[in-house]
Amino acid sequence: MAGPDLAADHPLDRAIALVAARADDPRCLSGATSEDYWNAVGPFGGVTAATLLNAVLLQPDRLGVPLSLTVSYAGAIRAGGFEIRVRLLRGGRTTQHWSVDLVQGPADEVMASALVACVLRRDTWGVREARPPAVAPAPESFGPRSGEFPRWLRWYREHLVHGELYRESPHSETLAWIADAPDRALDYPALAAICDAFFPRIYLRRPRPVPIATVSLNVYFHAGLAAMAAQGVQPVLAQASGQVFSEGFCDQEGRIWGAGESLLATTHQVVWYKE
């Protein structure tokens, strides 16, 4: 799953790097939080998702490519080291189901947990039913969002098509061109992280930031290796909206569009908010 050489020293690769915690046991890995991708009170959730996914991708008996990833954000991960425990729930000829826990501290507190399915993709009948938004191509060049934002945002170039924050907008849709900064060829961990790179939907509806926390994130990968390779370092078109904000919780549905109008991933999350 390694990208080309230009990715070898990318901050994202350093952030999701894992090593064997014990010799001869690929199911137990060690990592550490990244200052580069620090958010308000913990790591950027997209990098946590990418790290959990990476733990599965590193398994020597892993099959094919990821199809689905669900992350439970159980606790606020503390700065520093963590361990990841990987469990193969069940393997078949074409599908594997994995469970992954991220634990910290002497009591092995579970700070995040994920379910991952990996599959062998193959040629079949197919059709894309969802339609990409009508939008002008990405500008030739654009940089990270400017302003006072959490640290991890400097590692994304973003050209916002619509979806300004804190305008009490009548809808919560965001449409933006996004790419890793510096350039990095897209792969599954990077795509998983981008799925969580949207601002909370409630920031589009309300006049000011409010406390939020993602409870659960879901990613379906629709891109096989060929679509991923075709994407390379080109920006993706990221689209997200919320359906309902009620009793302290809201959702988000997103689509990540790639080159040639391919739908690289669909993503969903549910978020706690205080307002």
Next chain:
Amino acid sequence: MAGPDLAADHPLDRAIALVAARADDPRCLSGATSEDYWNAVGPFGGVTAATLLNAVLLQPDRLGVPLSLTVSYAGAIRAGGFEIRVRLLRGGRTTQHWSVDLVQGPADEVMASALVACVLRRDTWGVREARPPAVAPAPESFGPRSGEFPRWLRWYREHLVHGELYRESPHSETLAWIADAPDRALDYPALAAICDAFFPRIYLRRPRPVPIATVSLNVYFHAGLAAMAAQGVQPVLAQASGQVFSEGFCDQEGRIWGAGESLLATTHQVVWYKE
């Protein structure tokens, strides 16, 4: 979480019933597959989801109501008994994260696994952004789908608004009024099951049935206890469509609408198919 008396002897309640597998250990439960909800080669996936959710709802230290449920369908559950192992990943004041495995056989093979978040809902600012489909009210009375269908379908009354099968339709949207049969007041397990009660999206696009299997199912519950109580035995309006069918896998996004245009749940799944 028990419904009113009319539900006490409903086939769904019998299908998802669990008992303690060992005295004094609520984290280990026993159940059995239901002939009532048998599908082609295993239990109806919606009942498996409802059973895994029920295992969490039965925990004496469970907090509030479910917010999210993700099920990995790891293997084909065999007819007969199973055990369910429940793990509290982490509990907070307002949110709990649970992990649930369904195992069978002397080797404790994991046949299904779920992540569940339970939360305390509370009064906040809120808005519903998604719009319900414009559709005539449900007919006064309607019964189960007629024809040659798997056994579990007899336990759902369904009035199809659109979404006929095997017509090579240019889109995969289904819109249908659905209710448990016989009447049963809606609760979280029943709502979870309904989220998986749609026919596979590929049946709407192709001229005939093809082999399919759900890999992963996701449900976000937007209904608190008040919305659930207001729903009662009224049918829900169930809406689903697929975004992409590619290389042997397709997705499904669904919305379950309740009384007063409330959005009771959103649901997503990713499905293996052969075509």
